[in-house]
Amino acid sequence: MEKCLRYGMVGGDLKAFIGEVHRKAINFDTRAKLVAGCFSIDPVLGKETAIAYGVDMSRNYLDYKEMAEKESQREDGIDWVSICTPNFLHYQVAKEFLLHNINVVCEKPLCFTIKEAEELEKLAKERDLVFAITYTYTGYTMVKVAREMIKKGEIGKIVNINVEYAQDWLIDSLDPKNQKATTLSVWRSDPKYSGISNCIGDIGTHAENIVHYLTGFDIKRLVCTTDNYGMALDLNANMILEYENGVRAALWCSQVACGHLNGLVVRVYGEKGSIEWAQEHPDYLHVTPKGEPTQTWARGGSYTMKYDAGHYSRIPVGHPEGLVIAFANIYKNVITTILKKKNHETVTEADLDFQNVSNGVDGVKFIHKAIESSKEGKWVEYK
Numbered sequence: 337m338e339k340c341l342r343y344g345m346v347g348g349d350l351k352a353f354i355g356e357v358h359r360k361a362i363n364f365d366t367r368a369k370l371v372a373g374c375f376s377i378d379p380v381l382g383k384e385t386a387i388a389y390g391v392d393m394s395r396n397y398l399d400y401k402e403m404a405e406k407e408s409q410r411e412d413g414i415d416w417v418s419i420c421t422p423n424f425l426h427y428q429v430a431k432e433f434l435l436h437n438i439n440v441v442c443e444k445p446l447c448f449t450i451k452e453a454e455e456l457e458k459l460a461k462e463r464d465l466v467f468a469i470t471y472t473y474t475g476y477t478m479v480k481v482a483r484e485m486i487k488k489g490e491i492g493k494i495v496n497i498n499v500e501y502a503q504d505w506l507i508d509s510l511d512p513k514n515q516k517a518t519t520l521s522v523w524r525s526d527p528k529y530s531g532i533s534n535c536i537g538d539i540g541t542h543a544e545n546i547v548h549y550l551t552g553f554d555i556k557r558l559v560c561t562t563d564n565y566g567m568a569l570d571l572n573a574n575m576i577l578e579y580e581n582g583v584r585a586a587l588w589c590s591q592v593a594c595g596h597l598n599g600l601v602v603r604v605y606g607e608k609g610s611i612e613w614a615q616e617h618p619d620y621l622h623v624t625p626k627g628e629p630t631q632t633w634a635r636g637g638s639y640t641m642k643y644d645a646g647h648y649s650r651i652p653v654g655h656p657e658g659l660v661i662a663f664a665n666i667y668k669n670v671i672t673t674i675l676k677k678k679n680h681e682t683v684t685e686a687d688l689d690f691q692n693v694s695n696g697v698d699g700v701k702f703i704h705k706a707i708e709s710s711k712e713g714k715w716v717e718y719k
């Protein structure tokens with residue numbers, strides 16, 4: 337019986353942001369080893385990354401297509417690939433590995449078009465491959481506890497939702513003299529690399545996803561306004577989402593909200609109470625039972641252990657966890673699922689608690705509907 341997996345990575349060189357977070361998170365549970373990679377657009381940096389992680393030079397590839405081909409032919413080939421490149425490569429890289437029957441973990445947003453997203457979903461399903469999307473915030477223990485509380489009806493029937501994801505790192509784009517520099521240095525602002533949206537694709541999708549994760553609600557229609565401030569793509573968006581059951585959510589995302597760093601905040605209001613979770617204080621969940629004062633629940637607190645999700649906590653109460661552990665919780669379930677499939681064991685619903693290619697399709701749909709609504713200035717139906 338296999339106990340340890342082998343994985344490869346595309347993107348994520350030593351200078352990149354998210355690839356390093358993936359590697360640290362995977363190492364947390366020491367059940368997978370990095371053995372192959374096509375880490376960079378820059379071959380020197382790619383080689384340095386391979387050396388830093390002890391990847392054999394014969395498995396340090398310059399081209400992801402060669403990597404998929406060669407790894408699929410090896411007895412000891414990779415069990416999955418983690419895709420940590422800019423958005424424009426997700427579709428082609430994911431498709432290549434799926435076609436070689438290799439499981440995929442892909443960054444969000446899944447890809448550029450709904451057609452491409454559905455094609456990837458179909459391929460993964462037909463070939464019975466695991467396809468996870470790293471919607472980071474679904475990995476936090478207190479988000480999982482909130483989800484379970486909502487599922488058990490502890491805040492009652494949901495009546496309203498409010499979600500925001502505000503940052504200010506592109507604030508210089510508001511100054512016309514700075515716009516060129518920002519465009520050149522940041523791929524997220526360039527439609528060629530980012531797709532039809534910047535802000536909605538980069539962070540609005542996290543906001544859309546966390547509400548779906550917490551409530552299970554599916555969007556029926558939405559109305560959206562975007563602000564580009566003279567840039568090619570959106571930097572700020574305000575929208576109303578209406579779910580299939582009639583509940584509505586206000587969603588705001590921004591990269592030019594002065595004073596906000598990585599401010600994902602979600603509030604779910606029910607007939608019997610409400611919950612509020614903020615990414616910058618992820619170990620805490622604010623719970624307000626109707627008619628009572630607001631309580632601050634701490635990750636690892638004994639009262640969270642009555643929830644299955646409480647057990648995701650890895651460090652005693654009061655000692656901060658964070659982004660890497662949220663990622664580690666996602667990978668824990670992905671690795672368990674791939675291992676169980678490999679060992680012909682039964683995969684449980686709990687193992688499958690990670691966002692998958694269908695959630696990725698939802699994300700791409702959300703981006704397209706939001707941009708369509710902002711262009712047409714009206715509500716846009718999902719079906």
Ligand SMILES: NC(=O)c1ccc[n+]([C@@H]2O[C@H](COP(=O)([O-])OP(=O)(O)OC[C@H]3O[C@@H](n4cnc5c(N)ncnc54)[C@H](O)[C@@H]3O)[C@@H](O)[C@H]2O)c1
Pocket residue numbers: 346347348349350351352353354355374375376377378400420421422423425443444445470471472523538
């Ligand atoms: N889940 C999250 O919370 C989260 C956070 C940040 C970024 N992201 C997503 O992660 C992805 C990467 O973002 P980032 O901030 O790490 O970007 P980045 O620019 O820091 O890194 C991109 C990496 O891709 C590599 N790359 C580019 N073209 C390549 C090619 N043809 N072959 C191999 N490697 C190639 C680059 O060399 C670099 O290593 C994006 O899709 C982004 O949306 C997700």
